[in-house]
Amino acid sequence: MSRLDVRKTYKLYIGGKFPRSESGRSYAVQSASGEFLANASMGSRKDVRDAVVAARAAFGGWAAATPYNRGQVLYRVAEVLEGRRAQFIDEVAAGEGLTARAAAGVVDAAVDRVVWYAGWTDKIAQVLGNLNPVAGPYFNVSAPEPTGVVGVLAPQASSLLGLVSVVAPVIASGNTAVVVSSAARPLPAVTLGEVLATSDVPGGVVNIVTAQTAEVATWLAAHRDVNAIDLTGVAGAEGVDWAGLEAEAAGNLKRVLRPQVAGGVPVEPDWTAAPGLERIRAFVETKTVWHPKGL
Amino acid sequence: MPTFDYAPAPESRSVVTIAPTYGFFIDGAFTRPKATFATLNPADESVLAEVSQAGPKDVDKAVAAARRAFEGEWGRLSGAERGKYLFRIARILQERAREFAVLETLDNGKPIKETRDFDVPTAAAHFFYHAGWADKLEYAGLSAPGATARPHGVVAQVIPWNFPLLMLAWKIAPALATGNTVVLKPAESTPLSALLFAEVCQQADLPAGVVNIVTGDGRTGQALVEHPDVDKIAFTGSTEVGKIIARSIAGTAKKATLELGGKAANVVFDDAPIDQAVEGIVGGIFFNQGQVCCAGSRLLVQENVHDEVVAKLKRRLQTLRVGDPMDKNTDLGAINSREQLDRITTLVDAGVAEGAERWSPACTLPTKGFWYPPTLLTGVAQTHRVATEEIFGPVLSVLTFRTPQEAVAKANNTAYGLSAGVWTEKGSRILWMADQLRAGVVWANTFNRFDPTSPFGGYKESGYGREGGRHGLEAYVTTTPATPTGATR
Numbered sequence: 001m002s003r004l005d006v007r008k009t010y011k012l013y014i015g016g017k018f019p020r021s022e023s024g025r026s027y028a029v030q031s032a033s034g035e036f037l038a039n040a041s042m043g044s045r046k047d048v049r050d051a052v053v054a055a056r057a058a059f060g061g062w063a064a065a066t067p068y069n070r071g072q073v074l075y076r077v078a079e080v081l082e083g084r085r086a087q088f089i090d091e092v093a094a095g096e097g098l099t100a101r102a103a104a105g106v107v108d109a110a111v112d113r114v115v116w117y118a119g120w121t122d123k124i125a126q127v128l129g130n131l132n133p134v135a136g137p138y139f140n141v142s143a144p145e146p147t148g149v150v151g152v153l154a155p156q157a158s159s160l161l162g163l164v165s166v167v168a169p170v171i172a173s174g175n176t177a178v179v180v181s182s183a184a185r186p187l188p189a190v191t192l193g194e195v196l197a198t199s200d201v202p203g204g205v206v207n208i209v210t211a212q213t214a215e216v217a218t219w220l221a222a223h224r225d226v227n228a229i230d231l232t233g234v235a236g237a238e239g240v241d242w243a244g245l246e247a248e249a250a251g252n253l254k255r256v257l258r259p260q261v262a263g264g265v266p267v268e269p270d271w272t273a274a275p276g277l278e279r280i281r282a283f284v285e286t287k288t289v290w291h292p293k294g295l
Numbered sequence: 296m297p298t299f300d301y302a303p304a305p306e307s308r309s310v311v312t313i314a315p316t317y318g319f320f321i322d323g324a325f326t327r328p329k330a331t332f333a334t335l336n337p338a339d340e341s342v343l344a345e346v347s348q349a350g351p352k353d354v355d356k357a358v359a360a361a362r363r364a365f366e367g368e369w370g371r372l373s374g375a376e377r378g379k380y381l382f383r384i385a386r387i388l389q390e391r392a393r394e395f396a397v398l399e400t401l402d403n404g405k406p407i408k409e410t411r412d413f414d415v416p417t418a419a420a421h422f423f424y425h426a427g428w429a430d431k432l433e434y435a436g437l438s439a440p441g442a443t444a445r446p447h448g449v450v451a452q453v454i455p456w457n458f459p460l461l462m463l464a465w466k467i468a469p470a471l472a473t474g475n476t477v478v479l480k481p482a483e484s485t486p487l488s489a490l491l492f493a494e495v496c497q498q499a500d501l502p503a504g505v506v507n508i509v510t511g512d513g514r515t516g517q518a519l520v521e522h523p524d525v526d527k528i529a530f531t532g533s534t535e536v537g538k539i540i541a542r543s544i545a546g547t548a549k550k551a552t553l554e555l556g557g558k559a560a561n562v563v564f565d566d567a568p569i570d571q572a573v574e575g576i577v578g579g580i581f582f583n584q585g586q587v588c589c590a591g592s593r594l595l596v597q598e599n600v601h602d603e604v605v606a607k608l609k610r611r612l613q614t615l616r617v618g619d620p621m622d623k624n625t626d627l628g629a630i631n632s633r634e635q636l637d638r639i640t641t642l643v644d645a646g647v648a649e650g651a652e653r654w655s656p657a658c659t660l661p662t663k664g665f666w667y668p669p670t671l672l673t674g675v676a677q678t679h680r681v682a683t684e685e686i687f688g689p690v691l692s693v694l695t696f697r698t699p700q701e702a703v704a705k706a707n708n709t710a711y712g713l714s715a716g717v718w719t720e721k722g723s724r725i726l727w728m729a730d731q732l733r734a735g736v737v738w739a740n741t742f743n744r745f746d747p748t749s750p751f752g753g754y755k756e757s758g759y760g761r762e763g764g765r766h767g768l769e770a771y772v773t774t775t776p777a778t779p780t781g782a783t784r
Contacts, residue, residue, distance in 0.1 A: 064730075127436065132764050134746035135420065142750050142766060227755070243546020250541035252710070253534070253553065253756045261548070276439035278774075285754050286766050289729045291739045 010040045010186070012047055012210060013193030015054030016203015022046045027212075029187060032097025040186045043211035045219045048178065051207035052223055055149045055176040058204030063146045063174035067122035074118035074172060076199040081164075082111050084195060088188060092160050095185035109272060110161045116275070117168035124173050124280055137293045144284035146174035147255055151220040153213060153233030159185035161271045163192060166232055169279035171205055178220060179208045180233065186210035214239035221248040228255035228283050235259050235266035242266055257282040301616070304623040306407045311398045313487065316345040319353055319510060320493035322360035323503025326353075332512075334486055337404035337629040338620050338664045346486045349509035354478070354518040357507040361449040361476040362524055364504030369476055370446075372502075378429030381471060383499040385422035388415065388464075391495070395488060399460055400620045402487040404629030404665070405583050407621050417745060418464035421763070424747035425468035428768060432473060435765050437772050444772035446474035447550060448526035453516045454489075455532045456482035456631050457586040457687075463489050465762045466529050467506060468747075473771040475527070478507045480519055484632045486510040525549060529770065531588075534685075534711070534756050552760025552770040554588070554752055556685040557713030560706035561591035561742060562728065564699075565600045567718035571740070573607045576691070579716060579742035581615065581669055584627055585689040586635070588757075589714035591742050593682060595702050598695040605673060605693060612669050613656040627689060630665040639667050639688030646672050646681030646692070677708060685711070699724065703731040712754030716742045735761070 010029075011018040020026075025042035041047075062070070081088070085107055093103035129143035150170045155162030159182045170177045181189035193208045209216065213233060217240055221229055229249050234242040242259055249256050257279070259266035318326035331345035349357070364370075369377075388395065395418075396410040405414075428435065437444040450470045454462035459481055470477050481489035489508050496506050509515055513536075520528045520540055527550045530540055534555040544551055561579050563572050579591030596604045620628030630636045647653050651672040660666040667688055675682050675692040682692050696702040706715055715734040717725055725739045735753045738744060745751065750761035760770045 130765060132746065132748040132750070134744070134749050136744070136746070138741065138744060140746070140749050142764060147754075241546075246545035247542045250538050250545065253538060253541060253555075253758065255759055274439070276442075278439075281769075285735065286750050286752070286761050287729075287735060287737065287754075288750050288764075289737045289739060290741055290744050290749070291725065292741050 007038070010038050010190045010210070012041050012043055013190065013197065013206070013208040014047065014051045015057070015207065016197060018193070022050070029184070031094040037094055038187060040190070040210045043180070043209035043216060045216060047209050047211070048180075048216050048219050049223070051178040051209055052149060052225055054204035054207050055178050056225055058202055059148060059176045062171070062176055062202060062205045065174070067125070070172065070174065071118050071121035073200045074114060074121065074168065077195060077201065078111050078114040078118060080195045080199045081114060084191065087191060088160055091187045091191060095159050095187055096157070106161050110164045113161065113164050113275070114168050117172045120280065121172050124284070127277070128281065128284065128286075132288070139291045139293055140288065142286050142288040144173065145287050147283045147285055148175060148227030149225060150175045150177050150283050151223070151226045151229040152177050152179045153217055153229070153231055153237070154179050154181050154189065155233050155268050155271070156182045156184065156213070156236040157268050158271045160188040160192070162268065163189055165271050165275060166230055166279065167206060169275070170230070170283055173280055173284050175283050176205045177207065178226065179206060180213055180216055180220065181208055181210045182233070183211065183213045183237065213237040217245055218248060221245040221254070222251055224252050226254060228257070230257040230282070231259045232257065232269070235268040255282065301624045303619070305619065305621045306397060306400075306623060308397055308401065308621065311394045311401070313344050313398070317486070317490050317510070318347050319349055319357065320490065320496075320506070320508040321353070321357045322507065323497070325493070334402060334484060336401050337631050338661070340663050343401055344487060346490070346510045349511040349515040349518070351518045353509055354515065354522055357478045357509050358449055358522050358524050360504035360507050361478050364502055365446075365448050365476040368502045369505045370474065374430030374432065374474070377471060377474060378426045380499055380501055381422050381426030381429060381468060384495055384501070385419045385426060387495045387498050388419040388422065392416065392419070395460055395491065397621075398491055399488050400628070402485045403456065403459060404620050404631055406625040406628045408623055408625070409583060414458055414461045417747070418461045421464040421468045421747045425472035429472040432768065432772070435768050437769055438774040442774050444774055446771065447773055448475060449524060450475045450477050450527045450529060450771070451519045451522065451525040452477055452479040452529045453520065453532065454479065454481055456485040457583060457588075459485040460488040460492065462531055463492055469762070469767050469771050470529070471505065473768060475771055476505050478509060478519060478525070480509050480511065480516050483510070483512040527551065527771070530554070534758070537758055550770070550773070552752075552762070553758035554760070554762060555756065555758035556711055557588045557590070557753065557757050558593060558683065558685055558709045558711045559589055559591045559714040559716065559734065560593045560595050561716035562702045562706055562718065563594065563596045563600070563604060564719035564721075564724065565597040566720045568720065569600065569604060569607060572718040573604065573611050575716065575718065575740070575742045576608060577611055577615075580691045581627060581689050582743050584630055584667070586631060586687050587743065589736060589743065591716050592686060592690070592692060594691055594693045595696050595705055596693060598697050601693075601695050605671070608671060609654065609656070612671070615656070615669055617658045617666070617668060618661060627669060630667050630688065633665055635687065636665040636667060639686055639690060642681060642684060642686045643670060643672070643690055646675065646679055649676075649679045651675045651679060651681060651692070677705060683709065699728065703728070707731075707733045710756040713757035714738065
C-alpha cells in the first residue's frame with residue numbers, strides 16, 4: 001500500500017510567523033490545468049494592516065544593519081532557496097503550467113536573481129551616492145537611504161522569479177516589505193516565506209499576504225504608514241484599477257513604481273531580462289549632509 | 296543693551312525698468328497683455344505692474360510652442376550646443392545681476408542684501424553648473440549600461456514666491472541641460488523676475504519655444520499641470536497642492552517631482568558652541584523672513600542649556616533690523632502677501648492660545664505693507680499647531696529634549712522630512728544624528744546652505760525627487776523606450 005503524503009498548510013507570513021488569515025477565510029488554489037492544489041489563506045484588510053505594523057517595527061533594525069550584513073542575509077536566502085529547489089520546481093510547474101525542465105530554469109534564475117541583489121547591498125551607496133564639490137568650505141555628501149515600508153503588489157503570472165525580482169531590490173537597500181502575492185499562483189510565495197524565515201532575515205522585514213489583489217491593494221495603497229508602493233502586480237490582476245491605487249497613494253505622497261504599460265494596458269515585465277538599478281532606485285531617498293570645514 | 300542707529304542706505308531702484316503691463320512669453324515673443332491683475336510691492340503695497348492671467352487657451356499655446364521646439368531645433372541640438380546656451384544665460388544673469396536683485400526685492404519684499412548676495416548669484420551658478428552637464432550626461436550614471444537617457448519632452452514647472460528667480464533657475468537649468476523644453480508658471484505674487492528672465496532668453500538667442508512663461512494664479516497652474524501634452528511636472532509649493540498634482544497624474548505616463556513643505560527640527564546639544572549655534576538658529580529661521588520650506592522652524596534644545604540659548608537668542612534678535620527691504624542694512628524685510636501675513640498671524644495666535652509664550656524684540660514696523668516681527672514661541676509642546684504645521688514666517692517654536700534618542704524621536708515626529716539641523720562639538724554624535732534624522736538635507740553645525748552641486752529635496756510628505764547635483768538630473772530624463780508621437784502615453 002502506498003503511503004499517504006503529508007500535505008502542507010499554506011498560510012500567511014507576517015512578522016516572522018505563519019498565521020492564518022484573521023478573517024478565517026481561505027480559497028482553493030488550482031493548477032494551470034485546473035486541478036486542486038491547496039487551500040490558501042485569503043488575506044484581508046486587517047492582515048495587511050498587521051503586516052504593515054510588523055514591517056514598520058522591523059524597519060529600524062533592518063535599515064541600520066550594515067550593507068555587508070544585508071548582503072550576507074540575502075545570499076543566505078539564495079542558499080536556502082537552492083536547497084528547496086525540488087519543491088519550488090513542483091510548485092512553479094503546477095502553478096504556471098510549465099514542464100519540469102522549464103520550471104527548473106525559472107527556479108535557477110530566481111536563485112541567481114537573489115544572488116545578484118545580494119551583491120548589490122554594499123555597492124548601492126557607492127554607485128548612487130557621491131561627494132558634492134560645493135562652492136564653499138563645507139564637507140557635503142549625498143547617499144541613498146531606504147524609503148521605509150514598501151507595499152509590493154507581486155506579479156500575477158511569474159510566481160517565483162517575478163516575486164523575488166520585486167522583493168529583493170526592495171529589501172537590499174534596507175526597506176521592509178508588505179507583499180501581496182499573485183492571487184491565482186500564491187503557493188511559491190508562501191514557500192518563499194518559509195525560506196526567508198530560515199535565512200536570518202529578521203521577522204517583519206518581508207511580510208507576505210496571499211489574497212485577492214483587488215480586495216486588499218486599495219488598503220495597502222491608502223495606508224498612511226506605508227512609504228512607497230510597487231504596482232507591478234496590477235498587470236493581469238482582476239478588477240484592479242491602477243490609476244485609482246496611484247491616486248490613493250497620493251494621500252501621503254507615497255513613492256509609486258508604476259506598472260509597465262503597453263498599448264494602454266499594464267503588462268508584466270520580462271523577468272528574464274537583466275534587471276538594472278531601477279527597482280533599487282525607486283525605493284531609496286537621497287540624504288545630503290553638510291558640515292563646515294575649518295580649524 | 297546699546298544698539299546702533301544706522302543711516303539709511305537704500306539701493307537705487309533706477310537700475311530696473313518695470314513695464315506698466317506684461318503679457319506672456321510664448322514661442323520667443325511677448326504676447327499682448329490680457330485679463331491683467333496687479334503685482335504689488337509687499338513693503339508698501341504699491342502696484343509695480345499689471346500682469347496677465349493665462350487661461351487654458353494661453354497654456355495650450357505655450358505647451359504647443361514648447362512641443363514644436365522639442366521636436367524641432369532644440370531636439371536636434373547637440374548637448375555641447377545646449378550647454379553653450381546655458382553658459383550664455385548664466386553670464387547674462389551675472390551681467391544683469393543688480394537689475395535682478397532690485398526687481399526681486401521690489402516684487403518679493405526680501406532684503407536687497409539677500410537677493411544681491413544669495414538669490415541672484417546662486418541662480419546664475421545653477422545655470423553655470425548645469426551648462427557643463429549638457430554634453431556629459433552619459434557620465435552621470437542615469438541609465439543602465441547600454442541604455443540611453445532621453446529627455447521627457449515638454450516639462451511643466453510651477454514655482455513659489457519665496458525665491459522666484461532661484462526657483463526658476465533650479466527648474467529651468469536642469470530641464471534644458473537634459474534637452475527638455477519648458478513652460479514655467481511663476482507665482483501669482485512674484486512674476487516679474489521670470490518675465491525679466493524671458494528677456495535674458497531673448498538676449499541669449501535661445502531658440503523660440505524652448506522656454507515659455509505664463510503668468511496667473513492657481514487656475515493657470517492647474518491648467519498647465521493637467522495639460523495632456525505635458526510629459527513631466529516639476530512643482531515647488533505646498534504639500535496640499537503637491538498631493539492634488541500627484542492625484543491628477545495617477546494612471547498617466549506623466550512624471551512628477553514635488554518639492555513641498557517642511558517643519559525642520561534644529562537640534563542643539565549642550566556641548567554645542569552656543570554662540571555659533573545662535574547665529575545658525577537665527578539664519579535658519581529668519582532668512583527670507585522664514586518663508587523657506589526648509590527653515591529651521593522647530594528649535595529642539597537640550598533642556599540644561601535651554602535658558603542660556605533662549606537668553607542669547609533674545610539678545611541677538613534685538614539687533615535684527617526689520618524694515619525697508621531696499622536698505623542694504625536690512626536683515627528682515629516684508630512678508631510676501633497679505634494672505635501669507637494672515638496665515639502667520641493665525642498660526643501664532645493659535646500657538647499662544649494653546650499655551651506657548653510669545654516674545655518679539657521691540658521694533659517699529661512700517662505702517663504700510665505686510666510686516667511681522669521676528670518672534671520666539673517658548674514652552675511649545677509637540678502637539679501644538681506651531682510645532683506641527685508649517686508657519687512659513689519669522690516664527691521660531693522652541694521645544695526641549697533630554698537625550699539624543701528623545702531628540703531624534705521628536706525631530707522625526709512629523710509628516711514632513713525636508714531638512715534638519717544638528718549642533719554639537721562631538722563628531723560621532725553628528726554622524727549618528729545624521730543617520731537617524733529622516734530628512735533629505737541635514738545641516739550639521741551650519742544651516743540653510745545651498746549649492747547647485749548639492750541635491751535638495753525631501754522624505755515623506757515633503758515630496759519626492761531631488762533638485763541640484765547629479766541626482767537632480769534624474770528627474771529630467773527617462774530610460775524607457777521612445778514612443779512614437781501620438782501613441783498612447
